Amino acid sequence: MGLDPASETDQAQAQTPETNPLDRERAHLTASRAALRAMRADVESLDIKDVTANWVNAEVLQNQIEDRIKALADLAHTPLFFGRLDYGHAPGTELAEGAEGEQFYIGRRHVHDADGDPMVIDWRAPVSQPFYQASKKNPLDVRLRRRFGYTGGELTAYEDEHLTDRTEAEQASKLLQSEIERPRVGPMRDIVATIQPEQDEIVRAGIGGTVCVQGAPGTGKTAVGLHRVAYLLYAHRDRLARSGTLVIGPNRSFLHYIEQVLPALGELNVAQATVDDLVAHVEVRGTDPATAARIKGDARMAEVLRRAVRSGVTMPTEAVVVVRGSRRWRVPAYEVEEMVQELLARDIRYGAAREALPRRIAHAVLVRMEEAGEAPDDRVQDSVARNAAVKAAVKAVWPPVDPAKLVLRLLGDAEFLAEHAEGVLTPEEQKEILWAKPARGVKSAKWSAADAVLIDEAQDLIARTHSLGHVVLDEAQDLSPMQYRAVGRRCTTGSATILGDLAQGTTPWATNSWEEALTHLGKPDATVEELTQGFRVPRQVIAYASRLLPAIAPGLAEATSIREAAGDFAVRAVAPDDLDASVVTACREALAKEGSIGLIAADSRLPALTEALTLAGLTPLAPGDETTPEARLTLVPATLAKGLEYDYVVLDEPTAIINAEPDQRTGLRRLYVSLTRAVSGLTVLHSAPLPEQLAAI
Template structure:
């Protein structure tokens, strides 16, 4: 594989890269030079916003290569494959977007199916500088030369491996240069289909989900942009970690949020016990809420009498009750039923008016529907209901909850969720996160929640059934990408099977795809962590790993008196190497770890707390916040404390062990859990 400026291929490719960046700059300047004009001020503002977003998407990212590969077709010529489309001043493409159909052979071509290409070239970069290339020849007509290797002779691209192994500091990066065929299948899946990805650590499931969003925004831009797309993550630390991936791919308008933010109609100031959270998250709560809501409908006390001119029009109470019962049996939303009841009553009165010889039209119908007697009748029979007050009424009153939960929740379950000290009103209640989800469910029973085009939900295995319902409502007429790992479930309500979770999401027919090849975590680390699978997820197969590094795993026993100094020493040595460094420990141990690092004079930050000054490469990560993150070097402190001191400790330990993508050092002064006694 050649390297250096003397090689003619590298010189030519560097020139093409420089030229491509110049054309990208000209494309952006062209957009900025447009003088927008529209027929009205509102349209003008929309046009200005569109032009601004277009200009932002065309910004060059200096340290991100504009292209990373090239395809030589037998007849159509050569195409450079990159993160976005770039064309010259005549409109001729100089870089093809990775999502375009012509780019697909870069990810899928093989000797068995060349897909029409003669050669696939991968580029190596140091920062933004093109430094190397590697060719795979697919036909006998493609010439050979320095740096060209036949794919049947070299099974795995060394540049691909180098890109996967490249140290990664800061937020997550895109994987457009290294997408594998099984990942590409998911990324380019049908926009109308929901897909569930079961992925072991390091298999790239999060990146696959984000790249699927980018692909849908390219291939189905009008539909997806019009109806919207969101990415739902487990916590704010995770969202901060993935925040740069989509902007690097030119997609700026994707909302990234947590379930808590998604359903937050009241502030969450309280916390539930595990048992209360489990009951509130159970799908049976949807039936309890439904019962409580529809119990608000009452029989009319008297007949409706509407004076109009010299006549008085009367609708008997039993007829009004029949109208209400018919609407309820139709399965309409509560709010829609209330609106329809007024129309139905008005229709009955107009029918009688017409039979008496009066002339009626739409204005007459509207006047009757809006009249005081009809509105008062609707308010009495089908009163307005507020979602917050509905949930408040259940949680603040044992008698009220019992009336609507009878046969659904046991007495013990009811007792677990009723507030021991009732609040004075919804505004003073100490709502929990699970309560927010209940309010969201009640709000949807009253008025339908609008559906988006697509929702990506990561770490989905930790969602409660009610949280799944909340997300499912937001893609009821769209699709979803569900990402997770059953082995990493760490909540009392964590899913034990994907079919059950997908049923709660409203997508029971979704395909479940398994990513079982790790691309980032070395085999030694993955094999060590997989010893926990028989205990935490007996039905899952251990994942394989593309990488093997005998020096990636160290398990070290330290005398208790020397633990803090040794921890700081290992961290200091790790900082001498490139990449990010994290100390993952039990939540209760984080202050002790921070004190040891501070005593050694190391610059660090504590995840979930105020960051240290400067850009600290070293971070202390409480294990409950580690999920979804990755670091080049992980120092895992006292696995025994994590296993014994955290809820679902072995699962959290599995998460902590699989955050390292280059090196894992396990330091312990206390015994290691028996499940991990074997070191590969």
């Protein structure tokens, strides 16, 4: 039976210390922390000076030890365990092997005592899964599930669910609800204590396939993706240690916000990057108009680049003559042409084909040597392949290609572009992406973010991009087809977790369907899961924001919220001259409450609001700045709000947010994102009329 944490604590305190369950649990927590410190001390005391054969191995081993020491850190304000499972034979069920009568504490990492017996079980272990999945309908051999409540790292309450007691009705956990509704201050935290069954299924999905999660605001899709990385590293550590993992976010502010989640779960070596970081082959100093960026991001550009990369290949007009000692060996032009045609037909990467051609020519020479009675070996073939005449012939027929110089020519030479875009891009589209003033060189060019993606595509056409074992891509709905291809190249031999919400697509090239996006990513067989049960956004707020769904994403289901608290919610119309002062007042009201405050506004409104807040003594933080008890107000441009969350949001002038975008639908999507950043309360202030979908309260 689910019990009120306070009443359970009162009951516990009325008992003697010998039988007080809360005291016993606190004692286990103290003992577990001591065991964790002992585990860390054991690692710190390791002496490796006589273990390794050389300084390189010693350095590698020392780094591994240091990572292990960091992973064993005891975070004082983070619960070491958050639940307990008591296994027992449930009537009518098959007993799990070795489970009867056993008791396991579930926490963020494994802790064992001096004898090696477990004191805390890692939440990712198979024996821990029933903590998230067990129910009265399917208890999974669990007799009792206990949840713990903490205040500042101190265990203060517990709550029991007797899963095999059919006489009790299933009730919502008050501790679980309290944890979900706890105020957000600082960076994103893990949700390991509150993972729901549908989230747990995604987290524990096998590494062999790609999973795409369509998640409404507040459904925890980002947290699910990060916990999935942690789970895969637990279940497939050796494999992923070799191949690597990567989390890709939309911007640096977002990555800063989520960067502490994996370390809190003991995973320290997961790289984080933006798409721009992945394709940083040149310095980006320019921007494209929306139309040009959309065309450059179109998947058709891959074919234009493929043609351009191969455009330098020419057919030989002269024979290749190799001189070795007193003998001259001749490979006629028509035979070299056959080799070139065969390599072109195989459609392998340009660089690989260029490396194969001299060996093909050398093989032809070796055949002639054998016919003449010689017995050449592989060393002779290698020598012939490096012969000056062969190298000169290959350079003339299959010249090297620099990807940045190729894209530079493509965007600066109208004739070159027209030749390779014929039948792919219209003349009007070609004109849109051509630079008005061709750059003199790679370093002087004002490359845009879309140009960098084109260079990355060209680079991969020349030499294969290294593939990682697993990639997590968040806010995926905003990527262009060419950006999807760039991400897909990083996991061609691995798997991926794709996270996003079609309703929050705010770029001109935002995807219209996950089927289309996954095809561009190279993962058309990925499983698509939908999360619609919200845990972050209050009911009133998500219901208000969902009024926009028919206009911005008509095919998506409306999100619901399991939060019991309705949340503070207000929409206030003010006179234009009073807007700034009203915003300051609303921020003061929010600061009187506990938690973080985000003031979200159109980018153009930021200077005026910064001045008004500063004059009022409320100097705001910028997104990504560390919040403190004294500094909890962040001024957030609407263009950077995606993926962030605040306890209280003050939303300034919705119409300005809409009008800042190139079209109405994108503007409404940007507004939808901004409305759904609130965890506990939302105040909307407007002087201009609201969009019709939100006009009636």
